[in-house]
Amino acid sequence: MSATQHNSESAPVLAVEDVGVILSGRQILTDVSFCIDPGEFVGLIGSNGAGKTTLLRVILGLQRPSTGRVRVGEGGARDRAIGYVPQKVALDPDLPMRARDLVELGLDGHRFGVPIRQRARHQRVDEMLDAVGAQSFADARVGRLSGGEQQRVLIAHALVSGPRALLLDEPLANLDLRSGQEIVALLHKVATEQRVALLLTAHEMNPLVPVMDRIVYLAEGRAATGTTDEVVRSDVLSDLYGHHVDVVRVHGRVLVVVGSLAGADNGSVPAHPPIEVS
Amino acid sequence: MGWLFEPGFFTSPQVYTALVIGGVTAVVSAIVGVFTVVRGQSFAGHALTDVSATGGSGALLVGVNPLAGFIVGSLAGAGAMEAAGVRHVRGRDLATGIVLGASIGVASLFLYLTTSTTATTGATQQILFGSIFVTTASTVPIVALFSVISLGIIAAIYRPLLLTSVNGDLAVAKGVPVRLVGTAFMAALALAVGLSSLAIGAILSTALLIGPSATALHLTRRISRSLILAALIGLATTWLGILLAYDSADWASGHDSLPVSFCIVGLIFVVYLASAVAAHLTTASRPVDSAGESAAYFRPVPEGDACSPGS
Numbered sequence: 001m002s003a004t005q006h007n008s009e010s011a012p013v014l015a016v017e018d019v020g021v022i023l024s025g026r027q028i029l030t031d032v033s034f035c036i037d038p039g040e041f042v043g044l045i046g047s048n049g050a051g052k053t054t055l056l057r058v059i060l061g062l063q064r065p066s067t068g069r070v071r072v073g074e075g076g077a078r079d080r081a082i083g084y085v086p087q088k089v090a091l092d093p094d095l096p097m098r099a100r101d102l103v104e105l106g107l108d109g110h111r112f113g114v115p116i117r118q119r120a121r122h123q124r125v126d127e128m129l130d131a132v133g134a135q136s137f138a139d140a141r142v143g144r145l146s147g148g149e150q151q152r153v154l155i156a157h158a159l160v161s162g163p164r165a166l167l168l169d170e171p172l173a174n175l176d177l178r179s180g181q182e183i184v185a186l187l188h189k190v191a192t193e194q195r196v197a198l199l200l201t202a203h204e205m206n207p208l209v210p211v212m213d214r215i216v217y218l219a220e221g222r223a224a225t226g227t228t229d230e231v232v233r234s235d236v237l238s239d240l241y242g243h244h245v246d247v248v249r250v251h252g253r254v255l256v257v258v259g260s261l262a263g264a265d266n267g268s269v270p271a272h273p274p275i276e277v278s
Numbered sequence: 279m280g281w282l283f284e285p286g287f288f289t290s291p292q293v294y295t296a297l298v299i300g301g302v303t304a305v306v307s308a309i310v311g312v313f314t315v316v317r318g319q320s321f322a323g324h325a326l327t328d329v330s331a332t333g334g335s336g337a338l339l340v341g342v343n344p345l346a347g348f349i350v351g352s353l354a355g356a357g358a359m360e361a362a363g364v365r366h367v368r369g370r371d372l373a374t375g376i377v378l379g380a381s382i383g384v385a386s387l388f389l390y391l392t393t394s395t396t397a398t399t400g401a402t403q404q405i406l407f408g409s410i411f412v413t414t415a416s417t418v419p420i421v422a423l424f425s426v427i428s429l430g431i432i433a434a435i436y437r438p439l440l441l442t443s444v445n446g447d448l449a450v451a452k453g454v455p456v457r458l459v460g461t462a463f464m465a466a467l468a469l470a471v472g473l474s475s476l477a478i479g480a481i482l483s484t485a486l487l488i489g490p491s492a493t494a495l496h497l498t499r500r501i502s503r504s505l506i507l508a509a510l511i512g513l514a515t516t517w518l519g520i521l522l523a524y525d526s527a528d529w530a531s532g533h534d535s536l537p538v539s540f541c542i543v544g545l546i547f548v549v550y551l552a553s554a555v556a557a558h559l560t561t562a563s564r565p566v567d568s569a570g571e572s573a574a575y576f577r578p579v580p581e582g583d584a585c586s587p588g589s
Contacts, residue, residue, distance in 0.1 A: 141499045
């Protein structure tokens with residue numbers, strides 16, 4: 001389940017190969033492997049502390065893996081090939097910056113020297129604002145937008161430089177249900193239309209199930225990869241966790257119940273934690 | 279025009295030097311100040327002014343141009359703050375507070391020694407509250423040089439500095455060397471503080487650094503405009519302050535003129551208050567924009583959606 005087959009036609013945008021990370025003596029990740037193809041929508045699912053953010057940092061090149069490696073595109077050029085939307089970006093409400101300016105910084109914010117005005121740049125920013133549906137609040141102070149609006153602007157910021165892969169760390173964490181659904185729909189559209197490979201982390205998989213092409217399920221520092229139906233099964237996840245795990249499907253939602261609890265088999269609700277619901 | 283410009287204003291070499299040094303310093307301080315405010319480093323900026331006072335008073339004691347002392351002092355302070363690291367906000371504030379207290383203490387010693395061992399009676403006034411009318415024209419080229427360096431640094435790191443100021447994680451993801459950019463900015467800030475210590479005094483230089491920038495940030499939501507606006511406000515208040523101080527000599531016979539630093543800082547404060555009122559009035563008429571942070575979480579929900587099934 002660890003190695004993933006993909007179309008031989010298109011090379012994967014991102015290949016994570018046997019990545020292991022040890023931080024201050026603690027094994028955070030063990031032999032994590034998966035590939036993402038262009039236009040694929042992949043959810044990196046796991047509870048808090050499962051190692052999702054660490055894995056993203058390894059992919060971004062901010063954290064050196066203890067073992068294994070990450071290949072991006074045709075090798076190298078990592079900065080330009082990957083866009084990133086960090087977790088919990090707190091923007092000062094008084095920041096003197098319009099949403100449009102933040103998107104523009106996604107284009108050249110890493111460059112030194114004073115920017116030279118170019119019509120092509122502004123056009124690119126406008127296209128991106130259109131693509132994420134942020135045109136109506138493009139001229140408002142970015143720090144005063146709602147959480148969902150800021151998330152759109154940050155996605156545009158990450159995508160405007162034309163990366164081949166986009167990583168998002170818990171993009172739905174601070175959003176209400178409806179804004180979250182809108183962001184998921186937007187990301188799905190972006191992945192399809194712009195052929196951008198998407199990898200987003202979430203501790204709650206259900207909002208992503210309808211659009212995810214594949215899932216990377218992290219638990220105990222190890223990963224299981226495949227389609228949701230292939231991975232989110234009692235036998236696969238029990239193997240991953242190292243003890244019995246129940247997967248329950250109720251009203252179209254998937255619930256993962258962690259913990260070897262007698263009685264869970266005959267459908268009664270487990271009375272005691274640890275319970276983990278995804 | 280005679281009532282506005284008292285006789286001799288345009289012919290006095292001291293006034294001319296003051297206008298040049300004050301104007302250049304105001305522009306540099308305002309531009310560096312915008313980033314200082316946006317980055318939330320106003321307290322660090324203020325701490326540098328105190329270390330700068332130590333340098334300036336030390337320079338006076340050993341008979342060197344105070345500007346050299348101001349610059350060396352604030353650069354050393356910036357270096358120390360960078361070396362101490364900025365990882366923990368509270369630890370940084372504590373360290374900064376202790377260092378600035380100690381540096382003012384040392385400055386008071388230097389100033390005491392200067393006044394008691396030499397005939398320099400106005401030393402305290404000069405270092406802490408400015409010396410723009412007694413600065414010689416020979417200082418102008420040095421002021422110009424440090425101004426060019428400070429603004430040059432800002433120009434070179436403009437976009438990475440902006441991105442780092444918005445959010446460190448975004449900058450890191452773009453491959454910005456965040457630490458390097460921060461250190462370069464501290465150097466630009468130290469130079470600006472050193473210059474404004476000369477112009478309006480070490481204690482008051484925070485006003486020139488923060489005042490015009492904070493005012494400009496009230497009035498515009500674009501960083502490029504806030505830079506231009508802050509520079510204009512700084513320039514206007516400084517020149518008006520110099521004029522006011524010069525004219526005030528003739529207002530009441532028997533008195534000295536008003537201190538120039540008081541005039542400049544007073545004008546900055548008045549303009550800041552006016553901008554705060556203006557900003558309040560404009561945002562009050564735009565409810566969506568005025569709620570600030572809370573607007574992010576408490577958006578009005580369109581009718582009918584609040585109770586849709588399943589939510």
